[in-house]
Amino acid sequence: MDTRFPFVDWFRNSSPYINAHRGRTFVILIEGEAMARGRGEQLIQDLALLHTLGVRLVVVFGTRPQAQQVVEIAGITPETHQGRWVADAMLMPHIERVAAEQRLWLEARLSLGLPNTPMHGVELTAVSGNLVMAKPLGVRDGIDFDHSGEVRRVRAQAISALLERGSLVILPPLGFSSTGEVFDLDASDVAQHTAMALSADKLILLGEASGLFDQSGQLQRQLTPAEAEPLLGQAEPGSELARHLGAACAAARHGVARTHLLSWHDHDALLGELFTRDGVGTMITQHRYEQLRDAELADIGGLLELLDPLEHRGMLVPRSRERLEHEIDDYLVIERDGMIIGCAALHTFDDAEMAELACVAVHDGYRGGARGELLLAEIERRARRLGLSALFALTTHTAHWFFEHGFRLADIDTLPMLKRDTYNHARKSKILVKTLG
Template identity: 85%
Template structure:
């Protein structure tokens, strides 16, 4: 294969995601550390690319390190409690000034259009304003938080109108009250409430961590809020990961389809997460995007694509489209983000109270994740529900996998008469049986 232009292959594979993201609403939080560490320019270019591809963008701008620097320069040490600082007048003066400076910096970069820049020819209108309403945190544990606040509501209708006009909406971590006050807000909380109010398709949180990891150091690609809860319990209040994970779980519970935890340190994180099938970070979703379900007639094309390499290698008997259509109700599939990556079939031989476990297949890129075990467990569940007492399988290549899962070698005479009569002697498949009692 010609590999002079590897990006071409990536571009071809990304086309389904380009189509899927067009017209969708993404809320993206960029923590202030990304700008402080020099990653802001690249992220802005990525935002411009998303905009040109038709994504409706709301960007929440974190400013914590910039405010810390301003406070240190002024010799101001804020009091802290429960992971938040107490935003008195001295603190709030720096927060407001830094928020204005960072907004102007970002607007200027999004206006850049010189011929030698990635934004050449891209016209973006950036709009900010009093789009987030806030209320004070008040007095907690005897401490008055002064002008530290929390989100009361997001003016979602106004934001939708701006997005409909093709604008990029920029939200600083500030909120406004009906009494005319300005409150310091947590940027992750602003992002979460905005995504929830808009019913956003994605909430993307760009922070220090590149996702969530288990005790063995393995990246967790996808978790539900319930699965993420133990990890959240280990974090400290106010830590970035605690804020991001808390926002992600709350957003998932309140209808945001997918929340992504990514690291701004990874040059390719944002585009890699959005335009590849497996992504690069951790996704929090109320409903798993990899699901085991009954096959449908629309899965025929995916099944043919999955099975063809195994049929070509002689591991599976070739199945025509017509046969798959006729037997589709016998199949279960594992679907991952619209792609069939695994399947198995249960063919019923009621007279013998046996079922054939057939066509067990997992895509080569997704083996090693216990997906075969899940398919077998689902077929066994179906078989028991149908009153079958045993499963049998015919295999030429994978006998040991079946042995490891409770099958034993049997004779041709142990098969149901109808299946025995259609046995292909040329293949010399091993006969394996597993009681279901």
């Protein structure tokens, strides 16, 4: 294969996602540390690319490291409680000034269109304003938080109107009250409530961590809120992990289809998460994008694509489209974000207490994730529910996998009469049987 331009293959493979994301609404949080560490330029270029691809963008930005630097120069030590600053009368003017400066910097960079720059020819209209209404935190644990606040309401209709006109909306970590006051807000709180108010398709949180990891250090690609929330209890109150994870779980429970935890340290994280099938971070969603389910006629094309390379290698007996259509009710599939990556079939026989486990297949790119075991377990469950006492399988290549999962060698006389009569002696498949307890 010609690999002179590897990006071409990536671009081809990303086309389904380009189509899927067009016209969708994404709320993206960029923590202040990303800007402070020089990642702003690259992220802005990625945002511009998303905009040109038709994504409706709301960008929320944090300011804490920039504000910390300013107040240190001013000789102010902010009072903190559970990770939040107490925004008093001395602190608040500095917070407002830093937020205004960061917003202007973002707007200026989003206006860049010089030749020989990635944003040449891109015209972006960046809009901000009094789009987030806030209320004071009040007195918590005996501490008066003064002008530290929380989101009361997001003006979703106004933001939607701006997005409809093709604008990119910028939201600082500030909120406004009906009495004309300004409140210091947590940027992740702004992002969460904005995503919920807009029923956004995605909430993307760019922070320090690359996602959530299990006890063995493995990145967790996908979790439900129920699976992720125990980690929230282990996080330090007020930490970035606690804030991001809390926002992601709450948004997922309140209508945001998918929330993503990514690291701004990874220059490819944003585009890699959005335009590859597996992504690079952790996604939290109420609806799993990889699911085991009954096969449907609409899956025939995906099944043929999955099985074709295995049939060519002689690992599976060829199955025509007509045969698959006729037997579709026997099949289970594993679907991952619209792609069939695994399947298995349970073929039953009249007047026989054993059934055939057939066509166990997992896509080459998704092996090693216990998907074969998942398919086998579900087939066994269904066989027991039908009152069957045993499963048999015929294989030429994968006998050891079956041995590892409780199958034993058997002879042809063990098979149901119909299967015995149609056994292909030229293929010399091993006959394996598992008794169901």
